[in-house]
Amino acid sequence: TQLLEQSPQFLSIQEGENLTVYCNSSSVFSSLQWYRQEPGEGPVLLVTVVTGGEVKKLKRLTFQFGDARKDSSLHITAAQPGDTGLYLCAGVAVGNKLVFGAGTILRVKS
Amino acid sequence: NAGVMQNPRHLVRRRGQEARLRCSPMKGHSHVYWYRQLPEEGLKFMVYLQKENIIDESGMPKERFSAEFPKEGPSILRIQQVVRGDSAAYFCASSQGTGILGEQYFGPGTRLTVT
Numbered sequence: 550t551q552l553l554e555q556s557p558q559f560l561s562i563q564e565g566e567n568l569t570v571y572c573n574s575s576s577v578f579s580s581l582q583w584y585r586q587e588p589g590e591g592p593v594l595l596v597t598v599v600t601g602g603e604v605k606k607l608k609r610l611t612f613q614f615g616d617a618r619k620d621s622s623l624h625i626t627a628a629q630p631g632d633t634g635l636y637l638c639a640g641v642a643v644g645n646k647l648v649f650g651a652g653t654i655l656r657v658k659s
Numbered sequence: 660n661a662g663v664m665q666n667p668r669h670l671v672r673r674r675g676q677e678a679r680l681r682c683s684p685m686k687g688h689s690h691v692y693w694y695r696q697l698p699e700e701g702l703k704f705m706v707y708l709q710k711e712n713i714i715d716e717s718g719m720p721k722e723r724f725s726a727e728f729p730k731e732g733p734s735i736l737r738i739q740q741v742v743r744g745d746s747a748a749y750f751c752a753s754s755q756g757t758g759i760l761g762e763q764y765f766g767p768g769t770r771l772t773v774t
Contacts, residue, residue: 584765641761650701
């Protein structure tokens with residue numbers, strides 16, 4: 550069974566600070582997706598990383614896929630209160646099903 | 660509305676009743692996935708369907724749960740004789756295909772409460 554460990558579980562920071570969320574596995578994934586979920590809503594796809602070592606940027610968010618395609622990170626620069634939410638990583642496993650990490654609850658205080 | 664649609668958004672059922680959850684995929688998407696999010700737990704895969712076919716149901720309980728994606732109409736997740744432990748948020752996702760076309764887009768979910 551493929552598992553994804555996501556850390557930290559909770560993160561409470563001040564506006565303007567930087568943060569990194571980690572997603573680690575002992576298994577290789579064909580690709581990995583990052584989602585953000587608001588309370589009462591479904592996950593919204595932020596990015597898909599496919600190639601080992603790949604780095605993708607989305608405004609203040611930087612996503613990295615490990616060389617061995619077993620881990621990934623999300624770095625947010627100068628966090629804003631609007632970044633508050635639940636961040637989820639999901640590995641694409643055999644058969645195209647997603648294996649989700651437990652999520653990171655981010656709270657950015659103004 | 661080009662997104663994944665789910666209805667109802669909220670569903671309350673008494674123990675022993677049946678729950679039917681519907682999902683209409685994004686336009687142009689023929690692959691549908693169902694996931695369950697239990698309180699205090701992460702999202703877990705349940706079943707993967709293409710039109711008229713179940714591709715992978717390895718995450719779905721073998722009893723009381725069934726899913727279909729008919730040629731016409733939405734995908735249906737059916738839970739018979741619901742129990743309190745079925746209370747959860749059920750999410751549907753769709754994709755255009757697999758591999759490079761396999762990005763999954765989620766609907767808003769159906770929150771099932773069993774009383």
